[in-house]
Amino acid sequence: MSGPSTYEPKSGLTRWLDKRLPIIRLAHDSFVAYPTPRNLNYWWTFGAMLSLCLVVQIVSGIVLAMHYIPHVDHAFASVQRIDRDVPYGWLIQNIHSVGASMFFLAVYIHMFRGLYYGSYKAPREVLWILGCIIYALMVVTGFLGYTLPWGQMSFWGATVITNILGAVPFIGESIQVWIRGGGSIDQPTLNRFFSLHYLLPFVIAGVVALHVWALHESGQNNPTGVEVKSKADTVAFTPYATAKDLFATTLFLILFATFVFYMPNALGHADNYIPANPLQTPPEIVPEWYLLPFYAVLRAIDFNIGPIDSKLGGVIAMFASIGVLFVLPWLDTSKVRSMRYRPIARQFFLIFVVVCLALGWCGGQNPGKILLPATFSATLNWVEGGQVATQAIEAPGESQFDETAAATRASLTQGGAAMVMIQRLNATDASVTSVSGGAAQSRTVTAATQDELEAEIQHLKDEVGARTPFFSVARNIPFTFTVTTFSQILTLYYFLFFLVILPILGLRETPGRVPDTIAKPVTA
Amino acid sequence: MAEAKPNDAHGAQDATRRDFIFIAAGSAGAVGAAATIWPFVAQMNPAADTRAMSTTEVDLSAIVLGQQIKVMWQGKPVFVRHRTPAEIAAAQRDDYATLKDPQHDAERIAQENGEAGKPEWLILQANCTHLGCVPTFVEGSSFGGWFCPCHGSDYDTSGRIRRGPAPTNLPPAPYLFVNDTTIRIG
Numbered sequence: 001m002s003g004p005s006t007y008e009p010k011s012g013l014t015r016w017l018d019k020r021l022p023i024i025r026l027a028h029d030s031f032v033a034y035p036t037p038r039n040l041n042y043w044w045t046f047g048a049m050l051s052l053c054l055v056v057q058i059v060s061g062i063v064l065a066m067h068y069i070p071h072v073d074h075a076f077a078s079v080q081r082i083d084r085d086v087p088y089g090w091l092i093q094n095i096h097s098v099g100a101s102m103f104f105l106a107v108y109i110h111m112f113r114g115l116y117y118g119s120y121k122a123p124r125e126v127l128w129i130l131g132c133i134i135y136a137l138m139v140v141t142g143f144l145g146y147t148l149p150w151g152q153m154s155f156w157g158a159t160v161i162t163n164i165l166g167a168v169p170f171i172g173e174s175i176q177v178w179i180r181g182g183g184s185i186d187q188p189t190l191n192r193f194f195s196l197h198y199l200l201p202f203v204i205a206g207v208v209a210l211h212v213w214a215l216h217e218s219g220q221n222n223p224t225g226v227e228v229k230s231k232a233d234t235v236a237f238t239p240y241a242t243a244k245d246l247f248a249t250t251l252f253l254i255l256f257a258t259f260v261f262y263m264p265n266a267l268g269h270a271d272n273y274i275p276a277n278p279l280q281t282p283p284e285i286v287p288e289w290y291l292l293p294f295y296a297v298l299r300a301i302d303f304n305i306g307p308i309d310s311k312l313g314g315v316i317a318m319f320a321s322i323g324v325l326f327v328l329p330w331l332d333t334s335k336v337r338s339m340r341y342r343p344i345a346r347q348f349f350l351i352f353v354v355v356c357l358a359l360g361w362c363g364g365q366n367p368g369k370i371l372l373p374a375t376f377s378a379t380l381n382w383v384e385g386g387q388v389a390t391q392a393i394e395a396p397g398e399s400q401f402d403e404t405a406a407a408t409r410a411s412l413t414q415g416g417a418a419m420v421m422i423q424r425l426n427a428t429d430a431s432v433t434s435v436s437g438g439a440a441q442s443r444t445v446t447a448a449t450q451d452e453l454e455a456e457i458q459h460l461k462d463e464v465g466a467r468t469p470f471f472s473v474a475r476n477i478p479f480t481f482t483v484t485t486f487s488q489i490l491t492l493y494y495f496l497f498f499l500v501i502l503p504i505l506g507l508r509e510t511p512g513r514v515p516d517t518i519a520k521p522v523t524a
Numbered sequence: 525m526a527e528a529k530p531n532d533a534h535g536a537q538d539a540t541r542r543d544f545i546f547i548a549a550g551s552a553g554a555v556g557a558a559a560t561i562w563p564f565v566a567q568m569n570p571a572a573d574t575r576a577m578s579t580t581e582v583d584l585s586a587i588v589l590g591q592q593i594k595v596m597w598q599g600k601p602v603f604v605r606h607r608t609p610a611e612i613a614a615a616q617r618d619d620y621a622t623l624k625d626p627q628h629d630a631e632r633i634a635q636e637n638g639e640a641g642k643p644e645w646l647i648l649q650a651n652c653t654h655l656g657c658v659p660t661f662v663e664g665s666s667f668g669g670w671f672c673p674c675h676g677s678d679y680d681t682s683g684r685i686r687r688g689p690a691p692t693n694l695p696p697a698p699y700l701f702v703n704d705t706t707i708r709i710g
Contacts, residue, residue: 156657159651159655159656177569177570178568179568181568181570182598183570183598183599184598184599185599188571278596278600278601279601281657281658281672283673283674284673284674285674302689309691310689310691311691367675423617424617425617426616427619454666
C-alpha cells in the first residue's frame with residue numbers, strides 16, 4: 001500500500017549506494033515516507049516499545065552472559081556476583097529481569113489492542129499469526145530465562161513445567177527425559193536452557209522482521225477498522241507516528257526505570273533468592289506474573305474428561321488457550337473490524353479482559369482456598385458407660401468378608417448392641433467391638449474448612465476420651481466455591497469467548513454506523 | 525513432463541526415467557537430512573555419565589526405627605523410611621480401605637526382582653505424583669504419612685494417596701537388598 005518509492009538520493013555517495021544496496025531507500029520507505037492512518041491512537045504505540053524491549057533484552061542479556069556461569073554449583077552465586085561485584089552488574093541484571101516483565105506488559109496491551117480493533121481480520125491473518133508465534137516464543141524464552149538464576153522458584157518451576165510434559169500419552173516420559181537430559185532437572189537441563197535462552201531472542205528478532213514485513217504489506221489497521229482509501233486518510237510515518245511513538249515510549253521508559261531503580265524485585269518471587277534445593281519444595285510454586293493466567297487454566301482442569309485424566313486435560317487446556325489465538329481470524333465472523341462499532345461485542349470484550357486479569361489472580365492463589373464461606377459439619381455419636389465387648393471374626397474367604405461383617409453387625413445389633421465397630425485387620429480377619437446399654441450421646445461440630453473440621457472432631461474425641469470405646473462420625477462436606485471453581489468458570493468464559501461468542505455474535509449483531517473513510521469523521 | 529507426448533515412445537521413456545531420478549534423488553536427500561538431524565536431536569538424551577549415576581547404595585543400619593532419610597537417585601529424591609510397627613499395622617489395615625489407587629502394602633515394599641521386601645523398610649520416590657513437589661512426613665497427619673505442601677495431597681504410611689489432587693500413589697523406587705543392611709536403588 002506504500003506505493004512507488006519517493007526516495008531520491010541527494011549526494012553522489014547515496015546515489016552510488018542506492019544502485020548497489022538500496023538500504024537507505026528501504027529505511028526511508030519503511031520509516032519516513034511510509035503512510036500511516038491519520039487516526040492512530042496511543043494503543044498503536046506499543047509496537048515501538050516492543051521493538052525497544054527486544055533490543056534491551058538482547059543487549060543486557062549478552063552482557064549478563066559474559067558473567068553468568070551455567071553450572072548448578074555456580075549459577076546462583078554468579079548471579080549474586082553480577083548483582084554485587086560486577087561494575088554496574090546490579091543495573092544490567094535489574095534491567096534484564098524487569099525488562100522481561102515490561103516486555104510482557106507491553107505485549108499483552110498490544111494483543112488486547114489487536115483483539116479490540118479486529119487487527120487479526122483479513123487481510124492481516126498472517127500478520128496476526130506471526131504475532132502469535134512471537135508471543136509463544138517469548139513465553140518459552142521467559143520460562144527458560146527464569147530457570148537460569150537457579151533459585152528455588154527457578155528449580156521447582158522448571159520441575160513442574162517439565163512434569164506437565166510427562167502428561168502427554170505414550171511419549172510424555174521420553175519427551176520429559178529428552179528435555180531434561182536426565183531423570184530430573186539437573187546440570188544438563190541448566191546448560192541447555194542457557195543455550196536456548198541465548199538463541200531464542202534472535203529467532204524472535206527474525207519473526208519480528210517478518211511481522212513488520214507483513215505489516216507493511218497489508219498496512220496498519222486503525223481505530224475505525226476502515227481501510228485506507230485515499231491520501232487524505234494518511235499522514236507520513238515521520239514525523240507523525242515517530243513523534244507519537246517516541247513520546248509514548250518515554251512514558252513507558254519512566255515506568256521501566258521506576259521498577260529498575262526503586263523496586264527491582266517487586267515483580268519476582270522472594271523464594272528465588274534461596275538457592276535451588278532438590279530435596280526441599282518451597283511452600284508454593286508459582287510462575288512469573290505474566291504466565292499466571294495460563295497456570296490457572298492448567299490447574300482449573302482438576303477432573304477427568306472421559307479417557308483424558310485431569311493432568312493431561314489441564315495441559316491440553318493450557319496449550320489450547322494459546323493455540324486458539326492462532327485460529328482467531330477464522331473464528332470471528334463479523335464483517336466489522338473495530339469493536340468501536342460493535343456495541344455488544346464490546347461488552348463481551350470488556351468481560352474478557354476482566355476474565356484474563358482474574359485468571360492471573362487465580363494463578364497466584366492456593367487452588368484449594370475457599371472463596372465463599374461454607375459450613376463443614378460432622379455429627380459424632382457415641383455411647384457412654386455401656387458394656388463393651390470385643391470379639392474376632394474371620395470370613396471364609398476374602399470375597400465373603402463384607403457379608404460376614406454385615407451378618408456380625410446385624411446379629412450384634414439384634415442382640416441389643418447400641419453401636420458396633422468392625423476393624424478389618426487383613427483379607428479375612430477383623431476385630432469387632434460392640435457396646436450395649438449406657439447413654440447414647442450425640443454432638444455436631446462445625447467449621448469453615450475441612451482441616452478445621454478434622455481438628456474440631458479430634459478435639460471433641462479428646463474431650464470425651466476414655467468414656468467411650470469408639471465414635472461414629474458422619475461428615476457433611478458441602479460444595480465449596482474455591483479458587484479452582486472460580487478458575488473453571490473463568491476458563492469456560494475464555495474459551496466461550498473465542499469459540500462461541502465471536503463466531504455467533506459476528507452473524508447476529510447489528511453493528512453501529514461505520515464511517516465511509518478514515519478521514520471523514522476527522523475532516524468533516 | 526510437459527514435452528513428453530503419450531505416443532512418442534522415446535519421450536515417454538525419458539519422462540519416466542526423469543521422474544525416477546527426481547524421486548530417487550528426493551528420497552536420498554530426505555533420508556540424508558533425517559540422518560543428519562537425528563544426532564542433533566538425540567544429543568539431548570541423558571549422556572552416558574548421567575546414566576551411569578543411575579544406582580545409589582544406602583546403608584540401612586544408620587537409620588533408626590521411625591526415622592526416614594532422603595537420598596538422591598538419578599537426581600531425584602527417594603524416601604527410605606524405617607517404619608514403626610504401628611505404621612506397618614496401619615499400612616496393612618488400610619489395604620482394605622477405600623483407596624483412590626488401590627494397592628496392597630506388600631506390593632509396595634516388594635523388591636525390584638519381585639521378591640518380598642521387609643515391612644519395616646519402605647523405599648519410595650519422593651516426588652508428589654501431582655506436580656512433583658516433595659511431600660513432608662507429618663507425625664499425626666490425617667493418614668499418618670506424608671503431606672504435600674504444594675497442593676495438599678495426603679499420603680498414608682504406605683505412601684498411598686488418600687486425599688488431595690495427586691492421581692496416584694507415590695511410586696516405590698526399584699531396589700534390591702544387597703545384604704541385610706544395604707539396599708541398592710536402581
